[in-house]
Amino acid sequence: xxxxxxxxxxxxxxxGALKAVQEIDFKLDAGARHALIGPNGAGKTxxxxxxxxxxxxxxxxxxxxxxxxxxxxxxERVKLGIARTFQINRLxxxxxxxxxVCIAVAERVGAAPSMFYPAGRRTDIIGESMELxxxxxxxxxxxxxxxxxxxxxxxxxxxxxxxxLKPAVLLLDEPAAGVPSAETHIILDAIExxxxxxxxxxxxxxxxxxFRFAERVIVMxxxxxxxxxxxxxxxxxxxxxxxxxGQGHGARRD
Amino acid sequence: MSxxxxxxxxxxLLGGLxxxxxxxxxxxxxxxTMGLMGFVNLAHGAFAMFGGYIxxxxxxxxxxxxxxxxxxxFVTTAVLSVLLERLLYRRxxxxxxxxxxxxTLGLIFIFxxxxxxxxxxxxxxxxxxxxxGGQLNLGFTRYRTYSIFLIVIGFLIxxxxxxxxxxxxxxxxxxxxxxxxxMAESLGINVDRxxxxxxxxGSGMAGLGGGLGAEFLGLDPQYALKYLVYFLIVxxxxxxxxxxxxxxxxxxxxxxxxxxxxxxxxxxxxxIYALTILLLLxxxxxxxxxxxx
Amino acid sequence: xxxxxxxxxxxxxxxxxxxxxxxxxMTRHRFRWWEALPWIAAIGFYFAFPDxxxxxxxxxxxxxxxxxxxxxxxxxxxxTLGHAAFFGTGAYAVGMLAFYxxxxxxxxxxxxxxxxxxxxxxLSGLVLLRTNGLTLLMLTLCTMALLQEGANMAHDYTGGFDxxxxxxxxxxxxxxxxxxxxxxxxxxxxxxxxMICFLFVRTLVYSPFGQSLTGIRENLLRMHAIGSPVRRRLxxxxxxxxxxxxxxxxxxxxxxxxxxxxxxxxxRAATVLIILILGGYGRLYGAFIGAIAxxxxxxxxxxxxxxxxxxxxxxxxxxxxxxxxxGILGLxxxxxxxxxxxxxxx
Numbered sequence: 001x002x003x004x005x006x007x008x009x010x011x012x013x014x015x016g017a018l019k020a021v022q023e024i025d026f027k028l029d030a031g032a033r034h035a036l037i038g039p040n041g042a043g044k045t046x047x048x049x050x051x052x053x054x055x056x057x058x059x060x061x062x063x064x065x066x067x068x069x070x071x072x073x074x075x076e077r078v079k080l081g082i083a084r085t086f087q088i089n090r091l092x093x094x095x096x097x098x099x100x101v102c103i104a105v106a107e108r109v110g111a112a113p114s115m116f117y118p119a120g121r122r123t124d125i126i127g128e129s130m131e132l133x134x135x136x137x138x139x140x141x142x143x144x145x146x147x148x149x150x151x152x153x154x155x156x157x158x159x160x161x162x163x164x165l166k167p168a169v170l171l172l173d174e175p176a177a178g179v180p181s182a183e184t185h186i187i188l189d190a191i192e193x194x195x196x197x198x199x200x201x202x203x204x205x206x207x208x209x210x211f212r213f214a215e216r217v218i219v220m221x222x223x224x225x226x227x228x229x230x231x232x233x234x235x236x237x238x239x240x241x242x243x244x245x246g247q248g249h250g251a252r253r254d
Numbered sequence: 255m256s257x258x259x260x261x262x263x264x265x266x267l268l269g270g271l272x273x274x275x276x277x278x279x280x281x282x283x284x285x286x287t288m289g290l291m292g293f294v295n296l297a298h299g300a301f302a303m304f305g306g307y308i309x310x311x312x313x314x315x316x317x318x319x320x321x322x323x324x325x326x327x328f329v330t331t332a333v334l335s336v337l338l339e340r341l342l343y344r345r346x347x348x349x350x351x352x353x354x355x356x357x358t359l360g361l362i363f364i365f366x367x368x369x370x371x372x373x374x375x376x377x378x379x380x381x382x383x384x385x386x387g388g389q390l391n392l393g394f395t396r397y398r399t400y401s402i403f404l405i406v407i408g409f410l411i412x413x414x415x416x417x418x419x420x421x422x423x424x425x426x427x428x429x430x431x432x433x434x435x436x437m438a439e440s441l442g443i444n445v446d447r448x449x450x451x452x453x454x455x456g457s458g459m460a461g462l463g464g465g466l467g468a469e470f471l472g473l474d475p476q477y478a479l480k481y482l483v484y485f486l487i488v489x490x491x492x493x494x495x496x497x498x499x500x501x502x503x504x505x506x507x508x509x510x511x512x513x514x515x516x517x518x519x520x521x522x523x524x525x526i527y528a529l530t531i532l533l534l535l536x537x538x539x540x541x542x543x544x545x546x547x
Numbered sequence: 548x549x550x551x552x553x554x555x556x557x558x559x560x561x562x563x564x565x566x567x568x569x570x571x572x573m574t575r576h577r578f579r580w581w582e583a584l585p586w587i588a589a590i591g592f593y594f595a596f597p598d599x600x601x602x603x604x605x606x607x608x609x610x611x612x613x614x615x616x617x618x619x620x621x622x623x624x625x626x627t628l629g630h631a632a633f634f635g636t637g638a639y640a641v642g643m644l645a646f647y648x649x650x651x652x653x654x655x656x657x658x659x660x661x662x663x664x665x666x667x668x669x670l671s672g673l674v675l676l677r678t679n680g681l682t683l684l685m686l687t688l689c690t691m692a693l694l695q696e697g698a699n700m701a702h703d704y705t706g707g708f709d710x711x712x713x714x715x716x717x718x719x720x721x722x723x724x725x726x727x728x729x730x731x732x733x734x735x736x737x738x739x740x741x742m743i744c745f746l747f748v749r750t751l752v753y754s755p756f757g758q759s760l761t762g763i764r765e766n767l768l769r770m771h772a773i774g775s776p777v778r779r780r781l782x783x784x785x786x787x788x789x790x791x792x793x794x795x796x797x798x799x800x801x802x803x804x805x806x807x808x809x810x811x812x813x814x815r816a817a818t819v820l821i822i823l824i825l826g827g828y829g830r831l832y833g834a835f836i837g838a839i840a841x842x843x844x845x846x847x848x849x850x851x852x853x854x855x856x857x858x859x860x861x862x863x864x865x866x867x868x869x870x871x872x873x874g875i876l877g878l879x880x881x882x883x884x885x886x887x888x889x890x891x892x893x
Contacts, residue, residue: 360864521700
């Protein structure tokens, strides 16, 4: 029986009179590959911010493996196993690709507060980070500064850092955003090869990505869940087409 | 007995208000430009010093009257600030805070050295016009005419600026940009030009304040550094971008400082620093500043 | 092509660790030969310029102070104009204990200075580091001014503006006489303290903790997003930085046998910032280069042409802010990249 990793109950967030997220009940099981789509301003990123603890809800709760984590901070939730990537990269641009991943891994294994031995002695951390880079085909860039990389590869580093945290739940905020189409496959390959057990939620506008990966699609409009189903069901849903797909967002699958 | 206390209290109040008014006139420009552009301009005090020297030199060497000298200070400081802004400041708008601190710190040193070279290191005396000297009979008490004059001028200035902010289009643009810069840009507001205008006005004000306050703050090349912390305190406590905020903060700090210097001349100002720290911890955005989202 | 799951971790981690990037990270902390140079030069100075040992001691103290600031500014990105708060705390801790005859042993005196300054750093850090930007800058300034005024107010104990003169410090190890007449003892003593503190800072910088500080400086939001307890790290870093600044202040009081309010001056805090920027922050050795460059120039120019010195300094700062924000070491990097030998490791 698959476990429910992440769950929300009547999760809501308002900004004054603006109801950005309304009463969302949501479940993400182990091994899930879900996509969250919706027009701009539908509240998708707000929802992710609520899940990760960047924002506090005005109502409702967030549960991780059955435990209520609504009151925890962003950093605490990372320790509990929720990790996310951002729409715009947040990387250590002046540092090497390898070091970017090492910092995340070091944080995860609890080495980061140690002051009295060189970081270089932790060959376990460095080894694990290099392996991760190998798997994501970034090993050739390990030595380069992130700022020197083409944008598509930088996006991949963003993903590498997040995977290095070995999360139970992975939230990807438009992983292909800003990536030139010639490089998109790099991201797609990496997402395809994520460990099977991780529960993954992807926010995307690119319908190619959605149809390729998602077992389940959730459509969000105006802060509420508008429709839910398999990609085929959503694609065939006339209402969704009218509100979203029909307006020329993303590519249509023919 | 109680009459003594009352008149003592009044004279302290008036002394503090006039000191606070000078603080306000100098600092209002800093508050608005920092709220507008987020640029840490530590050299603002140097502009005030510059204006003060213009007034003093104009009066002592060119024998120009007080009012025209003040006007001259305003204009020349504004022009100088525009030159510096166009040539140098704007290269650092995107730069980090550290670079801005270093740059403006460097400007302070340059101003200080330049003035020492051109005018000399001694403190410059300022002779007030006869009309503003002496004491004024207010009915219930007598007090220095100049201090009353300052308080009145300060009130007129803050009212004028406040009206300009509320009633004119450019005032609305400034308020919008302080509130949300990206939104203002997308509405078509030319933020760069707005900033130059505001910077010029704010620096001109600083120069004016330097001239008005020269009589009791003194005027020597150390001015820019000596009073820097006070300008920064008033701006932070009042809230960046808030004219009313910097006015109230200035008056409060002015009175407080006056009282402390009177009763606790050795180290009394510790309370101003302690209060500033406590206030900024309680409200990092200052009294009337906007909250960081 | 490749399987859909990650390959099981290969035990042959050597191939991974052999990668140049991994090799760089694993060996970065090793001592390079040229790292001995500053110390050799310092010893050489001792023999070559026996008449300038007073200046030399001043220089070493400036290096230590700048090094302490580098921890806070260069590695954690805490922008402060109030670091003299800790210098002054250390100086007065040593000064008052010596003046009232309570404690005159120099080395333990420095430990006391470090603890006192560290406590002030911890308390102010816990409170100040909740803020950032201009607010933080203001608060560091206010804390320093507050301490200065406090010392002024307690003038019955601290000597107020005039300070505490003629401090008597016990001989080092009970043997080597310690007063400004014995400049050689003071120089070597200061050099030894600097070396110990430097080794400590160097270890810290190359440790996982130091790496996380760099992460905080490079991208604060990313550190939050990987679960790093950022504020805790910043407070710890600030406390250590304060303690070392306190040692510098203690040394200053001991070697001058004198302490006064100037220990808390804005001028002093601004100068140490300039020194660090001049040499290059976040670089460990920037403190050395900056202090040498600044103090050498100041020693010769400021005395002769004080106004020209101030003007030149101002121009230098403006130029640095506009064109050379990484200081001398940064310029050195640029030149090395353009004209130097291309190394395998960057």
